[in-house]
Amino acid sequence: MTANTSKGIQYPQSTDHTRLWEHYQNLATTADGIIIGNKDVQVFTSNGTWTRPAGAILVDVQVQAGGGGSGGCAATISGQASCAPGGGGGEYARGIFLPATTGASVAVTVGxxxxxxAAGANTGVTGGVSSFGALITCNGGVGAQGGTATSTAVSLGAGNGGTGGTGGDIHINGGDGGNGQVLSATPLKFNSGGNAHLASTTRASGISSTTTGGFAGYPYGGGGSGPSNGxxxxxxxxxxxxxGVVIVTTYTA
Structure with a gap:
C-alpha cells in the first residue's frame, strides 16, 4: 500500500511489497506534478478574461492602474501666464495566488x-481602475486641475498618485504630478506627470514664453505633464x- 504527503508525493508503507524500482517511478511521477517546470505569461492592455493554464502551481499577478490627465491651460492676455499641473501616476499591486484561489478563469479590467x-482652465480626467477579479484592485492617478490665467504668483496643486486599492501582497502608490506655478506672469516648469511603478516620470513642459504643450504619460500608468502659456x-x-496593464505569470508543472 502507498500513501501521499500533504503536497501529493506518493510513498510506500511498510506493508507494501512492490518492487523498489516501482516506488521510485511513483515518486518521480507524482513529484513531476508539483515541481515548477514551465511558465505561462499573459499580458492584458485592455479588458479580457484570464484562463488558468493546465498544470498551474502558482499564479503571480501584477496590476497597474491608469495615469491621470493633466489640466488644460486658460487663454492669457498681456501681462498674464498660466501653467497647468501634471496628473498623478496610477497605483500598482502584486499578489501570488494558489490555483484554488483564482479558480479556472478571472475577469481582467485594465484602466x-x-x-x-479641455482647452481652458479645465481639470484632467482621473485614470481608470485596474483589477484582477476581486483578488486585486488598483486605483488610477488623479486628474490635475486646470491652469488659470494670472498676473500674480500662484501655485496650483497637481494630481495625486493613485492609492487605496485592495488585495494582493503589496501595493505601491502612484507618484504625484508636479505643480503648475506662475511667478510674476512667467510660468515655471515644474508640472511633470506623476510616475508609476511601471512608468517613469513624464518631463515638464519645455521652456517657452509662448505656448508649450505637456507630454502624455509613459506606459504603463504614468500621469500626463501639464501645458503652459505665456x-x-x-x-x-x-x-x-x-x-494601465495586468500581467499574469502562471508557473506550471
Whole structure:
C-alpha cells in the first residue's frame, strides 16, 4: 500500500511489497506534478478574461492602474501666464495566488489613461481602475486641475498618485504630478506627470514664453505633464495619462 504527503508525493508503507524500482517511478511521477517546470505569461492592455493554464502551481499577478490627465491651460492676455499641473501616476499591486484561489478563469479590467483637461482652465480626467477579479484592485492617478490665467504668483496643486486599492501582497502608490506655478506672469516648469511603478516620470513642459504643450504619460500608468502659456496666448488642452496593464505569470508543472 502507498500513501501521499500533504503536497501529493506518493510513498510506500511498510506493508507494501512492490518492487523498489516501482516506488521510485511513483515518486518521480507524482513529484513531476508539483515541481515548477514551465511558465505561462499573459499580458492584458485592455479588458479580457484570464484562463488558468493546465498544470498551474502558482499564479503571480501584477496590476497597474491608469495615469491621470493633466489640466488644460486658460487663454492669457498681456501681462498674464498660466501653467497647468501634471496628473498623478496610477497605483500598482502584486499578489501570488494558489490555483484554488483564482479558480479556472478571472475577469481582467485594465484602466485607461485619463484624458487631459479641455482647452481652458479645465481639470484632467482621473485614470481608470485596474483589477484582477476581486483578488486585486488598483486605483488610477488623479486628474490635475486646470491652469488659470494670472498676473500674480500662484501655485496650483497637481494630481495625486493613485492609492487605496485592495488585495494582493503589496501595493505601491502612484507618484504625484508636479505643480503648475506662475511667478510674476512667467510660468515655471515644474508640472511633470506623476510616475508609476511601471512608468517613469513624464518631463515638464519645455521652456517657452509662448505656448508649450505637456507630454502624455509613459506606459504603463504614468500621469500626463501639464501645458503652459505665456502672455497673449490661446487656451491649451491638457495631456493624457497612460493606460494601465495586468500581467499574469502562471508557473506550471
Amino acid at each position: 485607461t489613461g485619463g484624458a487631459g483637461g 502672455a497673449s496666448q490661446s487656451a491649451v488642452v491638457g495631456s493624457a495619462g497612460a493606460g
